[in-house]
Amino acid sequence: MANKKQITFENFSYLIIFGLALLVRLLMLGKAPLGEFEATWAYQAWELAQGQTSHVGLQASYLTLTEGLFSLFTSSNALARFWPAVIGSFIVCFPFFFRAKLGQKAALVMALGLALDPGLVAVSRLAGGPILALVFSLLAMGFYYLKKPVWAMIFGGLALFAGPALWMGALGLALTFGVSHLAGAFEWSTHIRAWFSTSPSGSAGKRSFPWGFALALGVVTMQGTLFLQHYQGLSAWLDALPAYAAGWVHPSGVHAVRLLAALLVYQPLALIFGLIAAGRAWVTGEKTARFLSIWFVSALALGLLYPGRQVYDLIWALVPLWALAAMELIRGLETVKSFLVTRIHAASIFVLFALTWLSFVTLVTTGVGDDKWWLRWVVMGATLLLIGLATSIVHAGWSWPVAKKGLVVGVCAAFGTYLLAAMVGAAYLRPANPQELWHPGSGGVQMELLQESLGEFGLLTTGRQDNLDFIIIGDSEVLRWGLRQYPNSHFREAMPAQTRPAFVLSPLTEIAQPWTTSYNGQDFVLETSSAWAGNIDFNWMKWLAFRDAPLDQEKVVLWVRHDAFPGVETSDTPPASSEEGVIEE
Incomplete structure (x- = not known):
């Protein structure tokens, strides 16, 4: 009988982790409306699906993957984010491929960290984000x-079509490979000889390689053009x-401090153990950890340094950081077998960290104006000192490996709980x-709410919710996406000079225009954005505890001409021209 491959416990664990990664990325995916960034890409995909444009x-x-979804199903916020969420879940495969270098246990820990990392989960739920790259x-x-060049070429080609984030x-x-070569953490000649010595080099391998290359080229071409429908997609990687x-x-206007703040606030667990592993590597000369530290x-x-930076550019640094952290966590957890004193030590550390956080939240709630605010800082400092004291007692009474394992388990439990809370906050x-x-x-x-208002006026004037004829002053991708089901909506740079349409959507800045005297208006919040001036220069403690920070609101006003209301006689307002594509009264 032919030997059949059996699913090992390790493989089953990866399947569970992948399912968990997929679940946290797909859950409540369409809850949040699309912002300007997401709507830009989602609307392009919708236009391609509708045949309104051939530009990729x-x-x-x-765009091509999402266009396929929009062609098969009704477009929605969830479907606009579907492929980034699904493909983002496959990030847990990376440690599986390199488990021989990382170690089996460290690779599993890394996969779990990548599955639940707040930043990676949040970016995977971003339409048009850099997660595909x-x-x-x-x-x-x-x-x-793994010496599988055909699959490597396929995914490398797909990465080329994933946008500027790839670069x-x-x-x-x-930069990592260059610096690692100079530092002795990576040798090109040794790597190339090892790769070719174990790769298919026989006559069968040589004959199959051209066919494999042709297959990879065909897959990439079909995906980049959506089965040869949009040939412009082939030049996207050049642009x-x-x-x-x-x-x-x-410059993007995003201060570099925000990237550092995101790293400190959302990844404390990976940062603590990752930095320890990096420091250890440069002392002991461990090449894999050295390479990962240079990559990070x-x-x-x-x-x-990149002037056009965005916070989500950090995802490229999170992968090596989690690899380093996983290696250090396994090193700390395998010192000795667990017994009662280790568990008690770990539990006490978890409780002390929880008390420190509760004291911090209480301080933020009561404010520094409280007479005893300074006492809370003293309590927090004393609580953290107790962690060191408890570790020293266990070290003196038993051994350093016992104390170290309890410390690692306690810190991991405390910051792991924090990581889950941060992930839930960012994603849900x-x-x-x-x-x-x-x-x-x-x-x-x-x-x-805006769609409901337009639908009510549509029923009132035309008998159908989606048949209202109106103009939109200005250009907004959020409005283009949100009102895509209104075929009689028309974007204009300004109010037509000789017409007064019955229904108008305009930015709040148009409120002082003379034509508004003939209308009644209601404003709607279209988009919110950060009001932080450059760096984080507000009450950072309140933001850390409750994510409370100043925001700017962009509003749009729905204007309804006076005589468009029921029971109001038609005014002498000049009628709208049919050439303008608005309601004629």
Whole structure:
């Protein structure tokens, strides 16, 4: 009988972790409305599905995949985010590919960290975000390491069509390999000889390689053009490089401090153990950890130095950081077998961290104006000192390995709980909210209310909710996406000079225009964005505890001409011209 492959406990664990990653990314995916950034890409995909345009933007992978969904199903916020969420879940495969280098247990811990990381989960739920570039690149690296060049070429080609974010990661990896070679953590000659010595080199391998290359080229071409419907998608990767280069000239306005704040606030568990592992590697000479530390520093440095930076550029640094943290966690957990004193020590550390956090929240709630606010700082400091004291007592009474394991388990439990809370807040409690650092903005805050108002006026005047004829002054991707089901909506740069349409949507800045005297208006919040001036210069303690931070609101006003209301006689307002595509009265 032929030997059948059996699912091992390790493989089953990866399946469970992948299912968990998929669940947390898909749960309540359509709850938050699309912001300007997301709506830009979602609306392009919808236009492609409707046949209204043949232009394929920079992110051909996202656009063609999402167009396929919109062609089969009704477009929605959830479907606009579907492929980033699903593909983002495959990030847990990366440690599986490199488990021989990382160690089996460390690879499992890394996979779990990548599955639940707040930043990676939040960015995976972002339509048009950089997660496709990251995951496709990691899969290409993994298959290359496993000596599977065809699969490596397929995912490498898909990464090329994932937009400008690819070049941020590619530049970081190029810098990593160069510095690692100089530091002795990676040797090109040794690597190349090892790769070719174990790769298919026989006659069968040589004959199959051209066919494999043709297959990879065909898959990438079909995906990039959505089965040969949009040939413009093939040039998207060429346009992505100039778009990334433009970011070195045109600043985004996102201060570098925000990237550091996101790293400290959302990834304390990975940061603590990752930095310990990096320091240990440079003392002991461990090449794998040295390479990972160089990768982390390179990706972080590029994100901080890049003028067109966004907080989500940090995802390239999170992968090596979690690899380092996982290696250090396993090293700390395997010192000795667990017994009663280790568990008591770990539980006491968890309780002390919880008390410290509760004291901090109480301080934020009561405010520094309280007469005894300074006493709470003393209590928090004393609580943290107790952690060191408890560890010293266990060290003196038993041994350092026993004390170390209890300390590692306690810190891991405390910051692991914090990580889950941060992930839930970023993904579910405050999805697509600029008060969470990972999101560029929140859009369509009152879009449903605006749609209801337009639907009521549509029923009143035409008998159908989606048949209302109105104009929209200005250009907003949020409105284009939110009102895409209104075929009689027309975008204009300004109010037509000789017409007064019955229904108008305009920015709040138009409220002082003379034509508004003939209308009644109601404002709606269209989008919220961060009001932080450059860096984090507000009450950071309140933000850390409750994510409470100042926001700017962009509003739109729905104007209804006076005589469009029931029971109001028609005024002498000049009628709207049919050439303008608005209601004629």
